Amino acid sequence: MNSKRPVNLDLSTIKFPLPALTSITHRITGVILFIGLIFGFWALDASLSSPEGFEAVRHALDENILAKLIAWGLLSALAFHFVAGIKHLLMDGGIGLELESANRKAQITVVASAVLVVLAGVWVW
Secondary structure, eight states: OOOOOOOOOOGGGOOOOHHHHHHHHHHHHHHHHHHHHHHHHHHHHHHHHOHHHHHHHHHHHHHOHHHHHHHHHHHHHHHHHHHHHHHHHHHHTTOSOSHHHHHHHHHHHHHHHHHHHHHHHHHHO
8 A cells, every 4th residue: 555644753742642642651561570679679688688787677677768769759650550450451341432521531540650659659758
C-alpha cells in the first residue's frame, strides 16, 4: 500500500488522553518496582542477617535522606501500580470500556494514587 499520509514521529507533539497516560505510567511503575527489588532484597537480607545488619538498615532509613527518598519513591510506584492494576483488572472484566467511563476511572486512579503517595510520604518522613 502506497500511503501519502503524513507521519508524525515526534511524540512530544501528540496529546495523549488521560487513560493512555495512566496506562503508560502503570508500565513505567512496573519497571521501577522491578528495579527497586534490588534495594528491597538488600534491605531484607541485611536486616535478617544479624542484629547489627538490622540496625544498619534502620539507621539508613532513619538518617539517610537518599534512603528515605528511595523508599518513598518505591512506595509511591507501588501505590500507583496497585491502583492502576485494579483499573486494568476492571477493564479486563469488561467494566468501563466506554470512553466516558474510561476517563472517569483514569481520574479516580490519579486521585487515589495521589492520596496514597502523600500518605506514603507522611509514613516515610
